[in-house]
Amino acid sequence: MERRMLVAVSFGEPVLMARSVWDWLHSHLPSVSVCACVSAGLLLHYCSVCQTKQWQKLKTMVHWSPFVSLNKRYPWVQLAGHAGNFQAGEYGRLLKRYCECEQLCLSKLMGDILRPYVPGYYGVVQRDEQDYNLMDDLLADFDSPSIMDCKMGSRTYLAEELLKARERPRLRRDMYEKMVAVDPGAPTDQERAQQGILKPRYMQWRETLSSTATLGFRIEGIKRADGTCNTNFKKTKHREQVMQALGDFVDGNIQILKVYLQRLEELRSVLEKSQFFRTHEVVGSSLLFVHDASGQARVWMIDFGKTVPLPAPLTLDHRTPWIEGNCEDGYLWGLDNLIDILSTMLPPSR
Numbered sequence: 001m002e003r004r005m006l007v008a009v010s011f012g013e014p015v016l017m018a019r020s021v022w023d024w025l026h027s028h029l030p031s032v033s034v035c036a037c038v039s040a041g042l043l044l045h046y047c048s049v050c051q052t053k054q055w056q057k058l059k060t061m062v063h064w065s066p067f068v069s070l071n072k073r074y075p076w077v078q079l080a081g082h083a084g085n086f087q088a089g090e091y092g093r094l095l096k097r098y099c100e101c102e103q104l105c106l107s108k109l110m111g112d113i114l115r116p117y118v119p120g121y122y123g124v125v126q127r128d129e130q131d132y133n134l135m136d137d138l139l140a141d142f143d144s145p146s147i148m149d150c151k152m153g154s155r156t157y158l159a160e161e162l163l164k165a166r167e168r169p170r171l172r173r174d175m176y177e178k179m180v181a182v183d184p185g186a187p188t189d190q191e192r193a194q195q196g197i198l199k200p201r202y203m204q205w206r207e208t209l210s211s212t213a214t215l216g217f218r219i220e221g222i223k224r225a226d227g228t229c230n231t232n233f234k235k236t237k238h239r240e241q242v243m244q245a246l247g248d249f250v251d252g253n254i255q256i257l258k259v260y261l262q263r264l265e266e267l268r269s270v271l272e273k274s275q276f277f278r279t280h281e282v283v284g285s286s287l288l289f290v291h292d293a294s295g296q297a298r299v300w301m302i303d304f305g306k307t308v309p310l311p312a313p314l315t316l317d318h319r320t321p322w323i324e325g326n327c328e329d330g331y332l333w334g335l336d337n338l339i340d341i342l343s344t345m346l347p348p349s350r
């Protein structure tokens with residue numbers, strides 16, 4: 001019940017929330033009148049929060065709950081990606097800002113053998129004149145989940161972004177600033193003079209700074225069950241650093257590691273057979289890892305905003321190193337490395 005109430009509050013479902021609040025208070029408070037007063041106070045507070053900010057940025061909501069005293073946390077958190085891209089849907093579903101590329105991929109994936117490894121997709125919906133892709137909230141079945149986002153592949157930008165940057169170079173001041181914030185010595189003299197950099201240059205720098213270039217994946221963010229969040233993995237590059245982060249994520253729990261490893265091995269074998277995967281360049285997509293104290297642990301593929309169909313009859317093996325024109329993305333190479341790293345973290349008796 002407490003979970004239902006928090007979900008209702010966090011996802012802005014007033015009717016469900018009112019009923020849940022009432023049920024809970026009724027079972028915990030001595031009299032109906034005390035119960036009614038407390039309910040009214042809580043609902044007033046809820047309404048004022050909704051009024052001040054209709055379009056809640058869910059990312060911040062993990063830190064906010066009027067029901068902290070119930071010792072339960074809001075179960076949804078956005079670990080990476082663009083701020084403001086998500087809205088709550090009905091219970092168990094999410095709205096993600098519409099992207100045609102993602103819509104096409106998710107639609108096709110619903111008919112592919114990869115379906116169990118991606119969020120269920122329910123089409124395009126409109127809210128406040130904005131289109132959204134409606135999909136499953138992968139956190140819905142977990143209680144205080146630990147979450148990790150791993151961006152897969154050896155390349156994080158599309159070839160067309162490279163071409164665009166050559167044909168119509170656009171200096172990005174925001175990317176320059178993000179670069180300087182991590183390493184003031186990274187920009188060249190010219191970039192410093194321009195106070196801006198091209199997007200592929202920024203993306204390549206991020207790839208070599210992290211494990212993307214050397215291992216074919218990188219950790220983007222981790223949220224642990226205790227509520228602590230870490231998105232500071234930009235310099236997590238070496239195998240040992242990755243192992244340390246993964247060990248922290250599972251809190252040394254070997255059983256969880258084993259379940260993750262098994263799920264990744266299954267995913268790899270399905271990817272190797274998938275018609276969708278063979279015929280698409282998968283760039284900037286992540287694996288979302290989710291587990292909780294019950295021992296439940298799952299991994300899904302998310303973010304298909306830069307997953308594009310290949311011109312027929314081209315297919316990819318996703319392991320061959322990328323050279324301009326071959327479209328390879330290094331996804332399976334990265335998954336091989338991730339599986340290998342997780343395997344070495346298990347005791348030899350496995």
Ligand SMILES: O=P(O)(O)O[C@H]1[C@H](O)[C@@H](OP(=O)(O)O)[C@H](OP(=O)(O)O)[C@@H](OP(=O)(O)O)[C@H]1O
Pocket residue numbers: 080081082156175178199206284285303305306
């Ligand atoms: O992670 P940091 O260093 O902040 O860099 C971000 C990520 O690479 C984003 O990828 P993702 O969405 O996968 O997280 C990318 O969006 P795209 O994937 O749209 O390229 C952003 O490009 P811009 O959106 O152009 O700023 C880029 O600035």
Ligand SMILES: Nc1ncnc2c1ncn2[C@@H]1O[C@H](COP(=O)(O)OP(=O)(O)O)[C@@H](O)[C@H]1O
Pocket residue numbers: 077078079080081082083085094119135136137138139147149286288302303304305
């Ligand atoms: N279906 C989902 N269920 C639960 N959380 C999700 C889901 N999709 C995305 N997220 C969360 O949102 C974050 C960003 O998602 P992503 O699709 O990569 O957004 P963007 O396209 O803005 O990069 C992920 O790291 C994850 O924490």
